[in-house]
Amino acid sequence: MHAFGFDLRHRRPPPLLNVHDYECAARRRLPAMVREYIDGGADDLATLTKNREAFTRWEFRPRILTGTQKPDLATTVAGIDLDLPVLLAPVGLSGLAHWRGDVAAARAAERRGTRHILSTASSWTIEEVAAATAKGHFFQLYPHSGETAATLMKRAWNAGNRMMMVTADYPMRGNREGERRTGMGPPPVLTPGTALRLCRHPAWTYRALRHGRIPARNLVEGSGVSAAVQSVEIQDRHLSQSTLTWDDLGWLRDTWPGRFYVKGVLTPEDADKAAALGLDGIVVSNHGGRQLDFSPATLDVLPEIVTAVGNRNTEILLDGGIRRGTDVVKALALGARAVLIGRPYLYGLAVASEKGVTRVLDILREEIERTLTLLGAPSIHNLTPTHLRPSPQTGEDDR
Ligand SMILES: Cc1cc2nc3c(=O)[nH]c(=O)nc-3n(C[C@H](O)[C@H](O)[C@H](O)COP(=O)(O)O)c2cc1C
Secondary structure, eight states: OEETTEEOSOOOOOOOOSHHHHHHHHHHHSOHHHHHHHHOOSTTOHHHHHHHHHHHTEEEOOOOSOOOOSOBOOEEETTEEESSSEEEOOOTTGGGTOTTHHHHHHHHHHHTTOOBEEOTTOSSOHHHHHHHOSSOOEEEEOOOSHHHHHHHHHHHHHTTOOEEEEEOSOSSOOOOHHHHHHTOOSSOOOOHHHHHHHHTOHHHHHHHHHHOOOSOTTTOOOOSHHHHHHHHHHIIIIIOOTTOOHHHHHHHHHHOSSEEEEEEEOSHHHHHHHHHTTOSEEEEOOGGGTSSTTOOOHHHHHHHHHHHHTTSSOEEEEESSOOSHHHHHHHHHTTOSEEEESHHHHHHHHHHHHHHHHHHHHHHHHHHHHHHHHHTOSBGGGOOGGGEEEOTTTSGGGO
């Protein structure tokens, strides 16, 4: 049957063309409590929203007739060659998105010439991820106590991780009310309402119970429901680090033989301290808007942080709100060496496990290449702030 030239017999689901499509498809597959865990943010979600809005405040200044064909996306982070300037951010309990969680993500990153940063609160252990991958990935540490930190660092090094990223914006858990409302906790609670919501997603629930890949396996042994509950409580007991200081960070840096990064920098003062300590890198991050609400959008503070670090050898990475290749190019033009994505790859994971994460990385690669070609920039290394200008609606003129 034809109508207006369209063949109505083949009604295939629409293709997933971009990260937003993956986000919608992932939402349909996940129970409400998991959706809230992934998508939610702190308090009034101001920072979560700002992270995205910040990218709309810049527009491009394309150059014509530059003869740019296939732009160069290769770079290095922590001395490791990467085929594209996008890494997979550390994400706790990624087994909630899909039971193959960290293993699928790390394998997808490897297939696409980049790296996955394994969270302390991962659903697969450091050793399991190492066994399932060929290359050394990166490890993110929540250094709760000296003993836990030392043990995790030793395990990470022995498993082949050569980059350590300490997350420093988690002195306590942010207030995520959506998680509490849907029963995600902490700790998770099984009410009749939660049970009903889980029943609406039998495939997810079956796989979660069968594979038991929800707990933070580096910290909890076991795989049953009680371990899953326990594992979310762990975020308070083991991951919060209210007493951590710059001295402790210096100690951790001296203990770790490889490259050392700190994640969660939002001010030039802290960026300066990190560079003065001789850290190899910082991640400009507000934890995806999940910790302190009304902390600034990461893109907004990037320029002042780049200035504060100056020409010291401290690499600057950025995360928060990256959903498009244009976002990546804007962050790089403002001085980031590479970016991290969190939720975008969880959407890929939820939709199609390793293949889904690979596809999300492919989409971003295609979008970055297209953006650079249209911008007339032959390589990510040629990008400078001169490729951007403030968007007129929000720029200096209108303020
Ligand atoms: C579900 C979820 C869990 C996270 N868990 C961790 C974690 O264990 N360690 C960490 O350093 N950051 C964690 N983050 C923050 C991410 O590393 C990253 O900073 C953030 O997701 C970037 O924002 P985006 O999701 O908009 O890309 C988590 C983020 C999400 C969405």
